Amino acid sequence: MDHAQPTPHLREAEKQLSGIQSWRPYQSAQPCCEPIAHIRAEDLSIGYHDHLALQHVNLQINKGCITALVGPSGCGKTSFLMSLNRLTDLIPGCRVSGRLQMNELDVLAPTTDLLHLRRQVGMIFQKPTVFPFSIKKNLELPLREHGKHPRETWAAMIETTFQQVGLWDEVKDRLSQPAQALSGGQQQRLCLARALILSPQVLLLDEPCSALDPISSGIIEDLIVSLRGRYTVIIVTHNLAQARRMADHVALFWSVDGINQLIETGSAQSLFESPQHELTAAYISGARG
Amino acid sequence: MLTQSKGIQEQCSTWIVWGSAILIALSFLSLLGDLLWHGWAQLSWSFVFSPPQNAGREGGIGPILLSTGLIVGICMAIALPIGLGTAIFLAEYTQGHHRFGRLIRGSLDVLAGVPSIVFGLFGNALFCQALGLGFSILSGGLTLACMVLPIIIRTTEESFRAITFDQRFSAAALGFSRSTTVGCILLPAAMPGLLAGSLLGLGRAMAETAALIFTSGYVDRMPESLLDSGRALSIHIYDLAMNVAGGNPNAYATALVLVGLLLIINFSASWMAEKWTTLNQLPT
Amino acid sequence: MISSSSNILPHFHSDHSLLWGLRFLALIAGSLLLLIVMFLLQESWPAFQHVGLRSFFTDEGWHPSEDLYLLTPMLWGTLWASLGSIMLAAPLGIGSAVFIQYYAPSFLAKPYRRLIELLAGIPSVVFGLWGLVVLVPLIARWQPPGPSLLAGILILFLMILPTITLVVQASLAQIPVSVIHHATALGLSRWSMIRSVILPTAKAGIFTGLFLGVARALGETMAILMVCGNVVQSPSHLFDPIRTLTANIALEVAYALGTHRSTLFVSGLLLMAMIVVFVVMAEGFRHREANAHTK
Numbered sequence: 001m002d003h004a005q006p007t008p009h010l011r012e013a014e015k016q017l018s019g020i021q022s023w024r025p026y027q028s029a030q031p032c033c034e035p036i037a038h039i040r041a042e043d044l045s046i047g048y049h050d051h052l053a054l055q056h057v058n059l060q061i062n063k064g065c066i067t068a069l070v071g072p073s074g075c076g077k078t079s080f081l082m083s084l085n086r087l088t089d090l091i092p093g094c095r096v097s098g099r100l101q102m103n104e105l106d107v108l109a110p111t112t113d114l115l116h117l118r119r120q121v122g123m124i125f126q127k128p129t130v131f132p133f134s135i136k137k138n139l140e141l142p143l144r145e146h147g148k149h150p151r152e153t154w155a156a157m158i159e160t161t162f163q164q165v166g167l168w169d170e171v172k173d174r175l176s177q178p179a180q181a182l183s184g185g186q187q188q189r190l191c192l193a194r195a196l197i198l199s200p201q202v203l204l205l206d207e208p209c210s211a212l213d214p215i216s217s218g219i220i221e222d223l224i225v226s227l228r229g230r231y232t233v234i235i236v237t238h239n240l241a242q243a244r245r246m247a248d249h250v251a252l253f254w255s256v257d258g259i260n261q262l263i264e265t266g267s268a269q270s271l272f273e274s275p276q277h278e279l280t281a282a283y284i285s286g287a288r289g
Numbered sequence: 290m291l292t293q294s295k296g297i298q299e300q301c302s303t304w305i306v307w308g309s310a311i312l313i314a315l316s317f318l319s320l321l322g323d324l325l326w327h328g329w330a331q332l333s334w335s336f337v338f339s340p341p342q343n344a345g346r347e348g349g350i351g352p353i354l355l356s357t358g359l360i361v362g363i364c365m366a367i368a369l370p371i372g373l374g375t376a377i378f379l380a381e382y383t384q385g386h387h388r389f390g391r392l393i394r395g396s397l398d399v400l401a402g403v404p405s406i407v408f409g410l411f412g413n414a415l416f417c418q419a420l421g422l423g424f425s426i427l428s429g430g431l432t433l434a435c436m437v438l439p440i441i442i443r444t445t446e447e448s449f450r451a452i453t454f455d456q457r458f459s460a461a462a463l464g465f466s467r468s469t470t471v472g473c474i475l476l477p478a479a480m481p482g483l484l485a486g487s488l489l490g491l492g493r494a495m496a497e498t499a500a501l502i503f504t505s506g507y508v509d510r511m512p513e514s515l516l517d518s519g520r521a522l523s524i525h526i527y528d529l530a531m532n533v534a535g536g537n538p539n540a541y542a543t544a545l546v547l548v549g550l551l552l553i554i555n556f557s558a559s560w561m562a563e564k565w566t567t568l569n570q571l572p573t
Numbered sequence: 574m575i576s577s578s579s580n581i582l583p584h585f586h587s588d589h590s591l592l593w594g595l596r597f598l599a600l601i602a603g604s605l606l607l608l609i610v611m612f613l614l615q616e617s618w619p620a621f622q623h624v625g626l627r628s629f630f631t632d633e634g635w636h637p638s639e640d641l642y643l644l645t646p647m648l649w650g651t652l653w654a655s656l657g658s659i660m661l662a663a664p665l666g667i668g669s670a671v672f673i674q675y676y677a678p679s680f681l682a683k684p685y686r687r688l689i690e691l692l693a694g695i696p697s698v699v700f701g702l703w704g705l706v707v708l709v710p711l712i713a714r715w716q717p718p719g720p721s722l723l724a725g726i727l728i729l730f731l732m733i734l735p736t737i738t739l740v741v742q743a744s745l746a747q748i749p750v751s752v753i754h755h756a757t758a759l760g761l762s763r764w765s766m767i768r769s770v771i772l773p774t775a776k777a778g779i780f781t782g783l784f785l786g787v788a789r790a791l792g793e794t795m796a797i798l799m800v801c802g803n804v805v806q807s808p809s810h811l812f813d814p815i816r817t818l819t820a821n822i823a824l825e826v827a828y829a830l831g832t833h834r835s836t837l838f839v840s841g842l843l844l845m846a847m848i849v850v851f852v853v854m855a856e857g858f859r860h861r862e863a864n865a866h867t868k
Contacts, residue, residue: 129752406844
């Protein structure tokens with residue numbers, strides 16, 4: 001599989017920012033799948049009011065890899081994703097139990113600094129939602145709230161991030177215009193830029209292409225693949241072909257006897273070519289789901 | 290619940306928001322409490338039914354309740370048919386770009402904001418003087434009808450628009466005439482919304498004072514015909530508070546009756562509105 | 574609407590009569606505003622002819638028996654009372670709406686909202702009664718005489734607060750939950766989110782509420798009548814008694830004759846013009862908000 005190379009104009013922007021401490025310079029393409037655990041879920045269960053949405057998930061996500069969560073809709077994939085940045089706190093009646101570790105951080109502990117967590121973890125949703133401001137202000141907002149970067153560096157950071165998501169040429173002349181005037185694919189890339197500008201370690205993507213046309217889908221897919229090695233990416237998708245194209249690791253979720261569970265997990269190659277569980281085999285071959 | 294940060298801005302804002310909410314709740318509760326405190330002692334069945342004596346310092350509010358009922362009754366009797374008809378016209382016969390419809394809707398939106406004193410002037414000029422009805426229950430009722438028309442039309446039109454298109458398609462496929470569709474299918478479905486809107490209008494009419502001061506008059510005797518002058522509850526409160534020394538206790542009691550009636554009306558209106566929204570969420 | 578506009582020709586006789594009947598009723602409703610303006614103009618005409626528009630702003634005082642019709646003290650009274658009340662009600666109203674939507678636990682949010690809805694329905698005379706019996710003596714103890722601009726401001730503030738709160742809260746409730754999710758995922762705290770994302774998103778709804786509140790304050794009659802003292806003077810001090818345009822009309826129209834009566838109609842026209850401006854702006858914002866949500 002090809003790894004993305006930073007383009008010349010990115011290297012130029014990199015030189016501009018090399019004096020600033022907190023901005024992470026791009027690494028040249030690294031082997032991604034170092035089997036170093038970044039996120040570890042142990043016996044994770046999620047329930048809404050009185051019914052259990054996900055049960056006993058044990059999953060390890062490796063650093064720098066792209067992990068795809070696959071399975072039919074309604075099998076708990078999105079719930080699992082949302083528990084990783086504690087967005088489940090916003091859903092009334094939702095309870096998460098078990099253990100969830102991100103490096104040394106215990107995600108589920110009541111004393112965890114959620115704002116710090118959510119700055120380490122970026123999230124893209126199925127339907128792109130840009131804030132009703134100008135394109136520039138959409139990206140300035142997280143920078144301002146984060147408070148760690150001096151104001152003079154913002155313009156350069158915004159340009160670099162837009163170039164990273166391939167949007168710079170399309171928006172450089174209209175940064176002050178409303179973001180809501182952008183097309184669906186452009187808005188999703190804007191959301192990606194907005195998440196990336198804070199240099200998160202983890203990126204969560206909840207079916208980022210399902211609301212887009214095929215061409216925009218392809219662009220977003222290529223973008224995500226280019227993030228390998230620099231971010232730990234977890235993507236929920238019910239499109240098996242997409243998972244096959246993009247993922248290093250795959251985890252299959254399924255509803256067994258009405259309860260959603262993690263059925264099988266492994267490297268993409270092993271899961272697609274020699275699945276262990278019969279459900280996995282059936283799902284991959286299209287016989288089920 | 291949204292996450293709170295530990296910063297100073299977050300703390301300050303939480304204090305300020307909670308503080309203002311408590312301040313407001315306390316002021317309003319003290320207002321209601323004051324009403325109950327001063328008015329409860331005078332309330333009794335004889336108060337409700339007997340006529341006022343000694344310029345209202347003693348006695349009750351019987352004829353006034355009757356006058357109020359008549360004024361409001363006339364108001365609704367005029368406003369409901371016109372309101373319903375206009376709402377059906379706007380909902381069923383006009384699209385978004387229909388010029389006549391937009392004109393009507395625009396003028397009704399503005400009408401909803403016109404203050405009651407201006408309606409009073411209008412009512413005085415048109416009904417009392419031009420049409421020669423003088424200070425009467427009829428004038429008052431007609432003036433109030435003009436005031437509540439926008440409310441009724443707005444709510445009723447919304448309830449018609451909320452009915453899904455399937456109903457109309459099915460009726461057309463069965464070859465029903467427009468009148469049958471509207472009368473037999475749509476109207477019953479929109480009924481809770483229509484009733485909620487009527488109750489809202491009724492509540493507004495009952496609370497009105499400025500529009501009635503110079504249209505329905507001040508007389509607190511039992512009215513004998515619709516052309517007699519009659520005093521409404523709200524005017525009675527005003528008169529007792531401002532013009533009659535020692536009238537405050539009865540003013541409070543009357544206020545309690547008025548607020549009580551309005552509570553019942555508004556409660557029924559919101560109950561009906563909830564029923565209407567749940568009905569329209571059922572799969573058709 | 575089921576049929577296309579070209580197909581509106583009904584095939585049934587009953588449909589024909591229904592359409593014309595409905596058109597007639599709609600015409601009545603639609604022409605009300607026009608009728609009001611016409612009658613006000615007709616009644617004000619003698620004043621325009623005999624007194625002239627300029628006199629309303631340049632005469633020496635409001636003395637109808639001597640043919641002096643200065644409206645500016647009443648105009649100032651109206652404007653100051655409304656301005657004062659909106660300055661108090663705007664932050665507290667928006668704060669209440671934010672409280673209901675984001676700060677109050679669910680067991681408190683609903684009763685608090687019901688309390689505000691209840692207060693939106695209380696008649697102005699009852700506010701006036703309370704103001705007369707409780708508020709005015711309180712102010713009198715601080716600084717006589719009691720009935721004053723301050724009393725008017727406070728009463729108006731209490732009266733327009735529910736309007737602003739309910740309109741703004743409805744607007745906040747309509748913000749799509751995806752905006753909240755996106756903002757939370759970016760690590761914004763509650764207050765940051767409200768300040769930087771939610772309130773700007775709800776801007777149109779907030780302006781609708783504020784303009785409707787101002788329109789209500791400008792048009793309020795009974796409560797002002799009961800607590801402001803009704804002295805014809807331009808207020809120079811918060812504790813000065815004032816008379817608003819509305820109170821002026823209410824007090825005098827019952828016995829005013831001839832030119833005097835006409836001038837009261839003129840002040841009614843002036844009041845209506847001021848209020849209509851605010852109502853039209855409020856509706857403009859309301860439509861802008863509705864369009865933003867259908868995108």
